[in-house]
Amino acid sequence: MAANKSGQGGATIFETGVDFAVWSHNAGQIELCLFGKDDKELARLPMERGDDHVHRLFVDGLKEGARYGYRADGVYAPDSGLWFDPSKLLVDPYAKELDRPFVYDPLLGTFGAETQHLVPKAIVTRDIRVKPEKPLFKPGGFVYEVAVRPFTILHPEVPEAQRGTVAALAHPAVIAHLKRIGVDAVELMPITAWIDERHLPPLGLRNGWGYNPVGFMALDPRLVPGGVAELRDTVAKLHAEGIAVILDLVFNHTGESDRFGATLSLRGLDNLSFYRHLPSRPGELVNDTGTGNTVACDHPYIRQLVIDSLRHFVLGAGIDGFRFDLAPVLGRTVNGFEGHGETLTAMLADDVLADRVMIAEPWDIGPGGYQLGNFPSPFLEWNDRVRDDLRCYWRGDDWKTGPLATALAGSSDIFSRDGGQATRSVNFLAAHDGFTLKDLVSYSGKHNEANGEQNRDGHNENHSWNNGVEGDTRYPDIICRRRDDLKALLSTLFATRGSIMLTAGDEAGRSQHGNNNAYCQDNEITWVDWAALDDELIAHTAFVSGLRKRFSVFSEMNFFSGNGDVEWISPSGQPMSVQEWETPNGSTLGMLLSTRDSESGKAAKLAILLNRSGGEETFALPGPAAWCPLAPDASKKSVTSAAVPRRSVVFYLQS
Template identity: 45%
Template sequence: MGASLTPGGVNFAVFSAHATGLELCLYAPGGRHEVARLPFKDRTGDVWHIEVVGARPGLHYGLRAHGPYDPEAGHRFNVNKLLLDPYARAWSGKLRWSDALMGYRVGSPRADLSFDNRDSAFAVPKSVVVDPTFDWMGDQPPLTPWSDTVIYEAHVRALTMNHPVLPHGMRGTYAALGHPAIIEHLRRLGVTAVELLPVHGYFDDRFLVAKGLRNHWGYNSMGFFQPEPRYAQRDALTEFKGAVRALHKAGIEVILDVVYNHSGEGDEWGPTLSFRGLDNASYYRLVHGGRHYMNDAGTGNTLDLTHPAVLRMVMDSLRYWVEDCHVDGFRFDLGTVLGREPTGFSPQAGFFAALRQDPALQHVKLIAEPWDIGLGGYQLGAFPPPFGEWNDKYRDGLRRFWRGDAGLAPELARRLLASADKFDHHRRRATASVNYVASHDGFTLEDLVSFTIKRNFANGEDNRDGHDDNHADNMGVEGPSSNPEICAARDLRKRNLLATLMLSQGTPMILAGDEIGHSQGGNNNAYAQDNDITRLDWVHADTRLATFVARLIRLRSDHPVLRQPHFLHGKVRDTDGQPDVIWRRADGEVPSPGDWHNPAFRAIGLELRMSATFSPDATDTLYILINGDGPTRAVLPKTFARWRHLLDTTRPDAPATECRAELDLPAQSVHLFQPILPEGAT
């Protein structure tokens, strides 16, 4: 499918089940002037194809489709609209918003049932034939096990745009992502995977352009086979591959946030750019097969992955990014849409079955955002293995516990042990729970402890957009503060949240910038802010916090007991007669049912061992104490006579030291202890 090099030229193959004819439009270099228009004369099933002898990489082209314009029957063919190849590997030029992009006549009393006969070629980027060759220099995927994975969610542009070490012309690009300065920061932290916000080709929405804004996040994909050109200096595909190669050399995986649930063409009022003009009735889920679009993604349309050609396109796209671009995994935006069959969401949906059987995708990481706005859209825990899932229950539970909400001890306990209540079924692993405190969608960690009310006015929607309930706490002052006590309390809260995250079972994910104190000024929906609101402020980075995060990740790496692949349920181990999990109160005693139901129970201990079922010979033991209360007297478990204090969030720079069996815990703190075994003991 798409444009493929042949010994004699280039073959073009395009799907359309309902078109009556297709045309290939060839353009001079630069894409301004059409030089030839060739009809597709060959058709195999619903795939139209033509070979252009003598064509070479660099050729600019577009498509036109003949067919019925009958929106009420689901058809919106308009030969006057130049269309992008859904399989294009590159684009040339930018989208120029114009009413000529619409298949209907804007302002007509017949609305979208009217027909627009203006040519849109002047306003549409051109697809480009590319040479796919690239010197990978022996690149191999890191293949980091799930249990060793620490994810760093980042945006190519926001991460690199303000980095002072990078050359100005490189900032905000794929090349910057692979620059030694960025890679050294990631290695210093100890993260094992970078999860990139969408890099598939996309356009700035018309309503944003009218307000002088841009689609910064990129969740409106139009090109599922090409890296977004705005992040390139010259050649997006080559530069993206170069970044992947550099990250792999450093042992860091690359995971792509992908949006296969909808396209950037919007609803019936949107432009005709590609899918709509090639075969609207096949590509999209339509209400009763007619004029209007299903809108499970909340963006105007929904791609129909139950259609074989659409399913094939998505699978071809995934394979392309793995086989040709060497990416290591995918995070599926609004993943519930992808599993929605005619009868509703199903773990046995055709898309999931296709994913799980594909040999090319067997080694990659698959992560779902397990919700959408459709009926039955919240499906946390319902995805089939080997999926991981973003766990918003974890996010909200931790935020509420550290905010001081009453009665959160049982919730915290569930989340510390990888949310078995949601994920421990169908042979899923504990690593399926992707734990996070902050992500691109919502407050950053800094804003979580600095604001209680969102401040999204820069988005131009009168602060109506974004979530209102963020479980945030400004620690006494709304917004930035120079009060030393407020600043100290905020710093401690951030360390407590991060420490709890890294001491939890499951797969941890941190938001880029949280490790250096990045603030978005209270904007919790910065999707349109391609500016200093989202760009990391490296000059004023909190290097002490970054050092603390690196210490937490190193602790997690050093102790397999903190990152077990299997769920823990307090089963007794045959080797030492000890349960793999023992919950304790601050005084060292096991909590009673009354303690768990006590709203004031906020000092919780967790004695942790390797799984009784799967790691019976392992002896590693740690004791975690989480004190969400005031100053508390603590008694360490009598299981061991001596303990080493590995971590105290009130003293982030303190080295590990031997401690007494009883000690005073500072208010609002997280602690980690390791037994000191007698000499010669194992």
């Protein structure tokens, strides 16, 4: 057995054996542990430290499929940030496949307690590379956020063995639904290996979202039992149908949590290097994430681990892009957030990643944590101001006409900073975190009692309304009002300029019964009940999605010039006056857009008319040509005025 050099981490297969490498500056000794399929430890082998602090070992005769882990020995002094404990089996940060999921046990965080029987073993795998095609998703498209297991676990047409897995996304029935509503990209909530938060097992709950990772590359066997090959095959099948795949990744924290958490990987290998600590108290973890720890993404090792992880998913599975949870952590240094810091810059400059779609959730809870609009181009950014302004407008809040128009036009107030000429906004109404769209119009307050925290968790201000009754109801008029509100919200979202995102099931009236923090509900609360979906809402989503594809104006990213490309009108058909803009309770707005109609191939004028009032409003439509309504059941008769029903959005095309 001899040392070899193959980068800063991972297991690399050669003709005569396998080379192992793992980085640690502060460990006194790292040992490689090899295991049989029965979990029996076959060997414990000391590794050789190099001048670059990479510990290496080449094992002659070892082959693909071998199982392994690491043990790191050194000083155990948590108050000094040192957590070395050789009783802890550690997962390789560069592991690409694991032999089982993580299961929380208090022993994982107990000093001196052996954890070999608890920790998944990494599997030596051979890298298979695909030639990445140009990403299918283009800014301005329709992103569909999917939690893999809840989305397919109850699908009646998916074979039982595939339900709840990545492979299920490639089933023809699932693809048919995605194509019906015009999805351009599925954004998969985390599918890398995660562990339950330690307070969940005593409550009989499980993390169903995956935002508590241990490995950045290794796929979770519960969601992707076929490993990278399963992901690669699913991506290929979705690509064949014109649907891109975006991965939601978590680099901001790990499931090792605070000082009372588990020692599973990075903590045991070099806690002081890999996590952020208070400069004056190196034993105290910085908690910019709200989850107990914050990954030091400006550390050269972590920076390279992030880059290598992204490259792995592009080259190994053909992934089109990435969404980054609590993305300011990627730009954090000891001086705060740096939008053009080394890690973000390296991500955009890498030759494999340069053309990938990059989406930031532009906030964390650390100092200066709200960074909407401050990520470097071409990053797209989740825009929670659009979310809140659209919700508040349709709830009936005062002073929301101007914010509504700004949202519809691409949020130039945010993205024109530093000379920006185009929007980078990802507009959404609801996401995994918070109310579902149906719950938004069905509950005035959150109902998280099932989470076991006495309804203290989750956001308190949701800008929601219940239409007269809290929660489920059999009153037909309330059911009708809620459906009308959902249609109006969906129409507004699909009429915004920029990219848009919809969470799976929101197109069909999915409810979580008022739970706005359902991360721990791996059960019927979050599972999509395909038999109960509202086909009328699905049809409406398909209609407005079709309009978005038909007219180029929505997906174009440059800001409006105001020179005839957009006009704002009142019901009189005249331009909005200052007084009308400033009317506190204004309930109507018309938007006239110059665009191109892909059906005719010609320039066209489109009218989008919004009415949030409780009664019908009539809009005069400017001439000289007449207008035709755009709706699934609309008459083709040309008109010069439009009757806009209560609580609705209508579309007219100038004929």
